[in-house]
Amino acid sequence: MDTEISLRVDGAERRLTVDTRTTLLDALRERLGNTSPKKGCDHGQCGACTVLLDGRRANSCLALAVAHDGAEIVTAAGLAADGDLHPMQRSFIAHDAFQCGYCTPGQIVSAVAMLDEAANGWPSAVTFEAPDGSDGAVGTGPVDLATSPDEIRERMSGNLCRCAAYANIVPAIQEVAQS
Amino acid sequence: MSIIPARAMGRPLDRFDGADKVRGLAPYAYEHPVARPAYLSAVRSTIATGQIMGIDCSQASAQPGVLGVLTHLNAPRLGTDDGELRILQSEEVAFRGQFVGAVIAETSEIARHAAGLVRVDYRPRPHDVDLESSREQGRLRVPQQIMPMFPVTVDKGDVESALAAASVRVEHNYRTPWYNHNPIEPHTTIACWNDDQLTLYVSTQYLMGVRSTVAAAFRLDPQQVRVYAPHVGGAFGSKVPVHSDLILAVMAAQLVPGRSVRFALTRHQMFTQTGYRSPTIQRVRLGADAEGRLTAVDHESFEQTSRLGEFAEHATRATPTMYATPHLRIRQQVAALDLPTPSIMRAPGESVGMFALESAMDELAVACGLDPVELRLRNEPVAHPLDGRPFSSRGLAACLREGARRFGWQPRQATTTPSRQDGWLVGTGVAASTYPVLRLPGSKATIRVTPDGRYTVLMAAVDIGTGTRTALTQVAADALRVDLAQVELRLGDTAYPPAAQEGGSAGITSWGATICVGADELRRRIAAEHGGTIPADGLEVTVDMPENPHLEQYAMHAFGAQFAEVRVHGETGEIRVPRQLGVFAVGRVVNPKTARSQLIGGMTMGLSMALHEASLLDPRYGHVINHDLATYHVSSNADVPAVQAHWIAEQDDQLNPVGIKGAGEIGIVGAAAAIANAVHHATGVRVRELPITLDKLLTV
Amino acid sequence: MRPFRYERATDPDGAVALLSRSPQAAFLGGGTNLVDLMKLDVARPDLLIDIRGAVSGVIEELPDGGVRIGAGVSNSDLAAEPLIRERYPVVAQAVLNGASTQLRNVATVGGNLLQRTRCLYFQDITTACNKRQPGSGCSAIDGHNRDLAILGTSPDCIATQPSDLAVALAAVDATVQTVGPDGSRGIPLTELHRLPGSEPQHDNVLAHGELITAVDLPPLAMAARSRYRKIRDRASYAFALVSVAAAIDVADGQVRDVRIALGGVAHKPWRARRAEDLLRGGPATEDRLRRAAEAELAEAQPQSDNAFKIPLARNAIVRTVLDLVEAER
Incomplete structure (x- = not known):
């Protein structure tokens, strides 16, 4: 079920369409082309997908993008x-x-x-x-x-x-x- | 042979791709920007052995966004005999979790959901996945010779008589579990067919292997296949062979020509689809005289392979190289089971074999009342114990002495009392490390020079994180006798000359030797054909890897000594390893910074092997049941307080023109034994089955 | 993952009303366990009701000196809260011994209590599991069960409850506040989770549509000197083999009061009331502690791979409480 959300990623406002099933990690990697956060386990067990989500570190693989409409995300690419x-x-x-x-x-x-x-x-x-x-x-x-x-x-x-x-x-x- | 002088080599340079990697900008296979990607998700068998009676794809196909469904009914016929790669070729199921279908869709979410909607009906057959009972019932065979240099069966002298006559005997069984590589980057692929050209982005240690295997499987000319692998997110052996995931991705791409199909294995699938280290059951028998000099060494190992193909974990490989003994016997047998085929994993053979041998040596030291460092020094051979060839260099004794000094090793008799601190029992242990210097054939290199003095080196080699991109550039600069800044190394593309795999600690030895020949040839041609001046339109040479005239003459091996301190809680059995220290003899160290990272990485993986890792096979179902990173534990940061790696200066002119032995594998070899020996020292409990978990020490 | 709808609730009643209408719906908090299970096809909701805007994210002092923790408080905020660290350090410690900071930043208190077992078979839909698929059988009893329960098991299920927080809350007599289709109620934490019996599909006593809104901690002076000890296979980032939450009040050499709860041993946080009863009114000696722990574990029924948990739990109880007693001296 597609829905439109917006995210602020590494300082840039982005609007995108996601499936309700789309995780923040897949939204970043597969829909926005930001592959700085990595997919290692997809279950919150390795930490490769860690981003700052509204200022705090979080496993983006376990966060549903639709539940974070309007969120501020910083990846390692955005730290630089x-x-x-x-x-x-x-x-x-x-x-x-x-x-x-x-x-x-x-x-x-x-x-x-x-x-x-x-x-x-x-x-x-x-x-x-x-x-x-x-x-x-x-x-x-x-x-x-x-x-x-x-x-x-x-x-x-x-x-x-x-x-x-x-x-x-x-x-x-x-x-x-x-x- | 002479080795090239070092100018760039020996400098601890930061790795060249660091700035990209710390930002996450270095592209791994799945991440290459491609237009309109399609996504692939696999369907796997839920029986161990049997037949597919029917597949219903109607629900999956009906999902909006599904582009195609692959099964054995519509998959292309493959031109390969490799049982692991022959997926979707019939209704037969050979192991639980084998690919039986796949869905291609517009998004990864749709593909994964639709794959779950493919209904497969099976007629199961009884399966056999039990290594222990195969051994007990003798359902075993001697594996094909694994590598020509290393025999699987050895009989020197008369081991039985020597053991009978020995003053001191040690005989025990040691067991190591099933291990999975678990690189943090899963096996991933992008595959795209355009007309008759296949483009692949693959997470691989061996681009040429990908190209030739895929070309053969799909009956193509290798020139039709272009493979890219600029960055690889860890591998540890799992990415040397082509596995069935790549075949599936190429099949899927055929269904949607012009579209780039992205495929990443899930972490669950990583436990089944990418090879693994076989569990081993090993018996070691040692005989010695009263002074601890070995009179007999007998090492047997039993492992599993699959019914689809053979891979034997050569656990006994290092044993003939280690210690002087007049009588030596080596046996190796495998059982073919209804499981996926095992494969090479970091220091295949040595890592598990040396756990057994070096644990047994520690048991012998105890039995002889000798310090375990001293025991090993007493058994140093003057030449290779099996064939009498001299070692090109043998640094074991130097590593033991230097390691003991740096670690603060207290020489001890067998009856040393362990110390106790705040409820923790404290002990120390030592073990030896070794790994052969392998030479992998098949490399070429092209070197170009332009009149401005810029050199470009081209090879279809790959940097899997070992630091090749950096260290090999240092080798090239010294081979060319120019500054680093003048040299550009290009890797990771089959458009470049072929290169052997990154594996067996032999990537840089093989590629480095080839570049040295190329540099010589370039200089020779500039001198002979251009009067010593680089011609205006530049010059290019392409050369083959050189033969090594000393190969038959010398035994070539790296060595090391590893020391560990452990603490075992007296009431809970919890185990901590506050200190690991290794000293290695690996020939010349090209880049001390990246080489040290390889060594400490190996030692830490050895710690992980000692304390944490084990894939749990459920024999009723026929698959590994702890198939994730929450329940297949690899060491976390908190488990690794201090790991130090050092090396001794070692110049070896017989190896290759660079004088290097490779450092990727040896760090893991002996690490687990050093920890197990320290646990014994701390607690008096000898754990002969890895991993060493607290339940095994709780009765202390 | 199966397709699902997503809705946001803005107050508890609205959340309950939404969920009650949909038998396959689920509440979404931080999602760190639910999304994980949805990817594995273990959880199959057709509607997610995001309750982060519907439940309190605040920790407040109660008039009686206790503390109320909103169900939407993140695990990290709970552990960092000075009120908790000072008055109930066992709670902060338990939280910090679970998961990783990344997970704790997102996971909520309510969700933490309702996370599902990490039994290997529960998480693998290609195997039999009575908890996941009632009547299919328990694969763990004759399978890999090293991590699983020794107390309160049934022939149908030997799963363990994985939350560290729940163990600490059981020790300090917390109460869970809920709102459901039939109104609101308070449930003692020790009665929130249930033993598997013949219905292991039910982890707890909550009705469909019942939402945890808060957790209340009663005033408990001795909790200021409480401790959580977790024993596991890695030094960090692993579930408990055995854990102990304990608090003790010793005066004039006699145990006035004591609280002990165990994790990693049962389908619920295991409050060691038998051991507590044996300890009260006598000296807190190692010998008495050992006998009390042994009495608590007397009915433990180990599985093929986990008999070690009995001496481990015994030793862990003794050590944890002794450390508290010695620290108090």
Whole structure:
């Protein structure tokens, strides 16, 4: 059942016709020609399709496009404004934080979103394992990722890398978190 | 042979396609912009073996937007004998999940839904998918010789007598499960017929293989087939052979001439349609004298293949190369089952075989009361144990020593007490790695030079993420003796000269050697025919890969040593691997940055193999039932705290003009054994069946 | 995926009215499980009613000191909420131990509680499964069942309830607020999910058209020192083999009150009331904890591949509660 929706993708307003069954991922890849987010599993199990959906990272493969009419979407292609690479993208290159590159746009969008989440004080499972107060409570201030690779690893575990560049992904993110 | 001096080589350059990949702009097969694409979705058998009695496509065909339905009744007859590729050729079903039809439609949503509307009636037959009972009942055969260099049956000396006379004996069975490659990019294709020309965008490790296989299957001249593969999203062996998904896409494209048909396997289908690593049951028997010197090595392996074709996981392949022993016996047998055909997966043979051998060596160290590093050093051969050829270079001992130093290995007797920290049992383990230096025939290269000093190298080679595009350019610059900036490498198109596959860690060795010959030839012709000056209209040479005169003379292998620290929770059995460290001897390292990524990637896949991965076959149904990435676990970021890869300086002039051995496979070899050995050190529990999951350690 | 219509509801009553008229309709929240199951052809709705605009997305303090969580609150917002982190850390921890940030950003609280089992056979429509297709048989009982239930199973189904959040909510005595065709009601979380019995197709007690609008957490002082421990095959991003949600109140060396719930062991979050009863009124020693855990698990019936869950659950209970007791000292 076709329906018309609009999306703001990487800063550009787009109108398109989708089937109610069309996921955001397929809307981007097959209807708008934006193949920056990748299809790895199509079931929210690998993270290759990660985009910023209204400012938050999300698996675009499990989001129905029709349910996100009017949404703002940023892909890894949109992080690189005006042709300049995002610092996270530069750091991934410098640390060789990928091999085949297929999970990479999702990893990078995820990492960029994670920096915001930590700055906003969002805890992770790891934050609770090492509470900073003696009463076991977890503070609500910003979480320092630069000095806690365990935090980065936990928060990035929704992005699988079969080439297994994890040992390079973590320092690539740490470097950006430090700056 | 002399190897070319390094100027560009040895530099840790960022990969050239990085800026495209981090933005998602590097196009993978499915993503090439094509006009009016059509979409394909497959129908798969829901029985393991039997016959199709009828297919009703009426509902599917009636869906608005459906362009065609393929079944065995209307599919073209194929000109191939390959059982896996012969899809839709009859009503026979050979395994559960085999393609029995497909739907082509205007959108992917319509195609997928309509595929589910195709009704197939079957008459099932009983199936046999059980490797264990095939072994118990002797329904086995010796596989065809897998590669001429590596025999499947070896008898040197008298193993039985030597074992009987040995002071120390170790005899155990080791089991490894069914593994699936699971590259994050599924197998994908765009196929388009225009008149008599077929254009393919394919996710492949072997463009020439795609071209020749498709040409044969569809009775075409290879010149009618153009294959592109500029970027490939991981492969690990699954994308070397052509699988039936490509055949299906080409068949579908024939139904809609002029339209580009896009086909991506679903993750579920990836567990059935793309090959896999066979489960293995291995028996290792070791005999040694009181000082731990091996007197006998016996390694048997049982694996499965399919009734459609033969592929044997050569689990015993590395064993004759590893340790000095006067008596050696190797056996390899396969059972043909009603399952998909297994295929090559990262370090085929070595990765599972070395889990068994290196676990057994650790058991021998315990039995002898010897440090496991020392045990391996004591059994270093001076020449290849099987045929007495010298090694062109053999870095195992150096890797063991260097690895022990970097890791902080504490030499130990067998009775070392493990340590305990906050409820976690801590242990360390070691294992050796090895992989042969393979030489794949069939490469050519064209090199063009223009008077402005710009060089273009053309090969139908491919970069599957290994860094070929970058490292091979470094090789070419040094071969041509020019600056990197003067060299452009073009890959991923069958319009370029043929190239061997990216596989067996032999892509860059084969292609690099070919480019070296081309560079020599270009210089020779400039000197001999043009007085040392590049002619005004440029010059082009095309050369074949050189023969290696040393091939018969030397045994050529890469080696390594892997160390792991593990923590096992004393109450829950949870396992963590806080540290992996590998030291490798892989000849010259062309690009330290990308080579290191290959090595740590292999080691991490070894961690994944040790702790996480197993495809679960349900014998009643005949298929893998955990066919997704939520239940077939591969290691996530949180599972991989620290992986370090190092290498020793190794100059080997016998290999090829570049002096390289390849680094894609060796990282996975021995990694699982090092972890299993560390688990034993931590807990006293010897896990001989992968994966090492907490339930196996809970009784600690 | 089968074709379906899509409609948006703007208030709970409207959503319920829409759904009640269509026997094959389903509510759509974040969709992270529903869309997944629709792709697998396990879920086959002909109408999706998007309820994100119909239910509250707010977390608010209740007059009695409890907290009300709107059913439309995202899992991420729930875990980040200071009220939850301070008063019910077990809830925040449980959420953060489930899925990935990408999924938690989209998944709603209501949807989390109603996610369906990850039993391999339930998710594969080419196999028999009583939950998916009543009467077809249970493939898991004689198949791969390592992940599945040990408590409260039936000859028809051994599936586990996969939500971590539900386990924590069971431990703190949460109540689920619903609106349905017959009006609104509050259902104790521990009574929301059911045991499979002979009708495993019903995961829970909700009627068709009944919509979760909120989850209420009662005031519970000891929940401020609560903990969630999840044991799984990967260090992250995996479903529980066994999980424990626990809170304890110890005074003068005696257990005044204790809450224990288990995940990964049953068709519902398993509130360990027998263990709790045994623990109250005595010292919180390792020995007593072990005996209480063993009593709770005494009726466990393991399947071919999952007997390990019995000692694992026992040890996990003992360790989780002991850690809480030691932290309190």
